[in-house]
Amino acid sequence: MRIAVPNKGRLHDPTIDLLERAGLHVVDGADRKLYADTVDPDVTLLFARAADIPEYVADGAADLGVTGYDQVCEAGVDVADLLDLGYGSCRLVLAAPEDGDIETPFDLDGRTVATEFPTITRNYFDERNIDADIVEVTGATELTPHVDMADAIVDITSTGTTLKVNRLAIIDEVLKSSVRLIARPDVADDEKTEQIRMAFDSVIAAEGKRYLMMNVPESNLDAVREVIPGMGGPTVMDIAGSDKLAVHAVVDERDVFETINEVKGEGASDILVTEIERLVE
Secondary structure (H helix, E strand, C coil): CEEEEECCCCCHHHHHHHHHHCCCCECCCCCCCCEEEECCCCCEEEEECCCCHHHHHHHCCCCEEEEEHHHHHHHCCCCEEEEECCCCCEEEEEEEECCCCCCCHHHHCCCEEEECCHHHHHHHHHHCCCCCEEEECCCCHHHHHHHCCCCEEEEEECCCHHHHHCCEEEEEEEEEECEEEEECHHHCCCHHHHHHHHHHHHHHHHCCEEEEEEEEEHHHHHHHHHHCCCCCCCEEEECCCCCEEEEEEEEEHHHHHHHHHHHHHCCCEEEEEEECCCCCC
16 A cells, blocks of 8 residues: 655655654655655555645555645545644635735635635635636745735735734635545545554544553552543552552643642552553544
């Protein structure tokens, strides 16, 4: 099975990290290559531009793909959206000069909008019955209103800082995006596809979680159980040759500090906290 992944840019490194954490280690690195093997002999990688990945998957050059939801929507191809991978979050917004006369999308009827995402932008205005002239550009979109190329833009933003620097105000949100695992429809239900989806999902589920282990006197077990937050009840095991019990639990990272103090107050000892690489629920 071939997975298309971003070959460069802000999505490349997080995607390679996800593959590594999911157990699909890349053989011989991932730099300056078109293809790469993984430790799974049935899984190979195809490195491509994020914008091209939906088309590669739809056309059969790859079975699965990892790319932004915005790129999937812009390509307009038939692929299955299997999993939100939780990184690369951004928004596609409609923005116009902050000192101009455009305050709503309807003010752009009969006017010009510049964007690197003509399909998404055209659909956005068509859904609102607004007759805007869509001009496709390939970079520096935020400059077009200031050089009389467009009255407004549709562009990606993460923090809004670039728009503010260029004196542009957000008029509306067009699309929310994050990185997705996509599949060609005919392989979306394959066993291997599900294995890969589950591996990625287990990495995501482990984010922000910690594994908490401690020894607890049997008489204090109920009190310790009461103060341990997390996923269901803790796992309790006998310790050979001891009157104590081993108690293990998965807790949110933000709860670790308070939980340690509380369980220690209830008689827990030998407390150990470790990171979790994967969590299969």
